Amino acid sequence: MEFRHASVMLEESLRFLAPRSGGIYVDGTLGGGGHAERILADTAPDGRLIAFDKDPDALSAAGQRLSPFGSRVRLVHGDFAVLSSALAEMGIDGIDGIMLDLGVSSHQLDSGERGFSFQQDAPLDMRMDTTKGVTAADIVNNESREELIRIIREYGEERWASRIASAIVRARETLPVTSTLQLAELVKGAIPRPAWEDRIHPATRTFQGLRIAVNDELGSIRRGLPAAMQLLNRGGRAVVISFHSLEDRIVKDTFRSFTGRCTCPRDLPVCVCGQSAAVRILTAKPVRAGEDEIAANPRARSARLRAAEKL
Known part of the structure; x- marks a missing residue:
């Protein structure tokens, strides 16, 4: 591409x-x-x-x-x-x-295989440097609930961080969370429908938080x-x-x-x-x-x- x-x-x-x-x-x-x-x-x-x-x-x-x-x-x-x-x-x-x-480039967002966006299903990667480092999937599946809350709340500025982290932890006990759409659906289910914002997807802040953490x-x-x-x-x-x-x-x-x-x-x-x-x-x-x-x-x-x- x-x-x-x-x-x-x-x-x-x-x-x-x-x-x-x-x-x-x-x-x-x-x-x-x-x-x-x-x-x-x-x-x-x-x-x-x-x-x-x-x-x-x-x-x-x-x-x-x-x-x-x-x-x-x-x-x-x-x-x-x-x-x-x-x-x-x-x-x-x-x-x-x-x-x-600063931030993510248009190319990174539009390249589905990079995992920065939930517009299409892709591996949950989010690394800017694809040659090294942990992926978003590594963080989602291995970090504690408390650390997930911190990442999503602090870096994603998401007020529903606790509910989202709990949903991730429950889901990964059954099946690892490895794709962008899988994570996006988890986030949507964790945020009460009346709290969804008009202009942005419910998973936007969570994806931002994970991306910032992955790339420091x-x-x-x-x-x-x-x-x-x-x-x-x-x-x-x-x-x-x-x-x-x-x-x-x-x-x-x-x-x-x-x-x-x-x-x-x-x-x-x-x-x-x-x-x-x-x-x-x-x-x-x-x-x-x-x-x-x-x-x-x-x-x-x-x-x-x-x-x-x-x-």
Whole structure:
């Protein structure tokens, strides 16, 4: 299946990133290569891009798309959380910008065999990196009821997590839960019919929670974004697009942690923490996609863009 991923808020992203020739940039979530292609075009003739992705399909497809840029682009199979060590191995100790388009790609959602969606029956996988790691089926069939509740409630923001976890545990005692539709039906049966939301499938939040757990998505942001902020050269920028409140909260808090806000106790008469601002936040509030883009790509509706500049 051809790799497809619509680059959300492409123009807004490039406006905040402000790439320039001669700079070194990182695309931590390469996907289909849309943002990467524009970064390389805007940094001609000698700008460099290091692009990370956990998905081998993404790397293969984007590699072909970006091949005209030759040695100016370097692809890395891996989580952007390891960018510090990866860049160090390349002899790079500073970058001029980083782009992160978080979450799952259109290709991953639309490829039934990947198990990210309940639109068709498929193995319950959900791994972005199909070469390693536990699957959603591993978690569903092996974790305790308490851990399932935590994953579904914390990562899926699902208020019916306890009932859903109980239904999963009861079902797996008879037959392992191994397919997307099997799990989706369990979730539907666990949530009272009057509580179903109008706009989303009852299993949406549970699938989100499992996907985040399988791929350690929030952990990647917590490790990778602060590392990227440290690596930014003066005037370098970080642009991050998130798709739900859990991601957005980490991005907002990470940016704020670099603004030099005093961390001393409130009852201390004089500041002694010595905090000084390292970045300037460029987006007082998250930027949202426009109506035309949402009409063309409904998945852009939940996108939120934040940006910061290194001082």
